[in-house]
Amino acid sequence: MLRVATYHSDDAQLLTAEVQLEYARRYGGDGDTAPIDTSEFDGPGGAFFMVYVDDVAAAMGGWRRHGDDGDAEIKRMFVRPQFQRRGFARMILAELERTAALAGFTRLILETGLAQPEAVAMYRSAGYHDIPAFGFYASDPLSVHLGKTLT
Numbered sequence: 001m002l003r004v005a006t007y008h009s010d011d012a013q014l015l016t017a018e019v020q021l022e023y024a025r026r027y028g029g030d031g032d033t034a035p036i037d038t039s040e041f042d043g044p045g046g047a048f049f050m051v052y053v054d055d056v057a058a059a060m061g062g063w064r065r066h067g068d069d070g071d072a073e074i075k076r077m078f079v080r081p082q083f084q085r086r087g088f089a090r091m092i093l094a095e096l097e098r099t100a101a102l103a104g105f106t107r108l109i110l111e112t113g114l115a116q117p118e119a120v121a122m123y124r125s126a127g128y129h130d131i132p133a134f135g136f137y138a139s140d141p142l143s144v145h146l147g148k149t150l151t
Contacts (some may be wrong), residue, residue, distance in 0.1 A: 008038035034136035
């Protein structure tokens with residue numbers, strides 16, 4: 001079941017710790033070191049969602065305002081391995097697109113990486129295209145920057 005959540009919830013922080021371990025495994029180092037303020041996903045400038053299966057946190061994702069040009073940025077998309085291949089990532093992505101559009105944003109953007117080919121493939125199949133590099137990983141050669149205009 002898809003639920004509105006807060007990024008600072010215990011479940012979101014548990015999944016964040018798990019995805020950080022996965023990033024460290026794939027990229028080395030400490031995982032994603034880009035600074036994130038959990039409050040960026042609250043109120044009119046953001047939203048955060050989680051999927052639960054039998055009250056167990058299975059997946060998460062959110063968007064936050066990015067600048068003043070009508071963009072919102074997707075962050076913390078993650079599906080726990082035992083829940084993958086059930087459509088949860090696409091479910092969350094559809095809700096992120098719907099709610100960002102309702103909030104008045106005209107485009108969703110994101111950063112992912114070459115060591116996550118399944119994520120790149122999912123976003124591309126959902127209509128996301130290459131955009132100019134931005135943000136914390138703009139100069140990282142392993143970073144992939146994608147965007148999609150919302151209708």
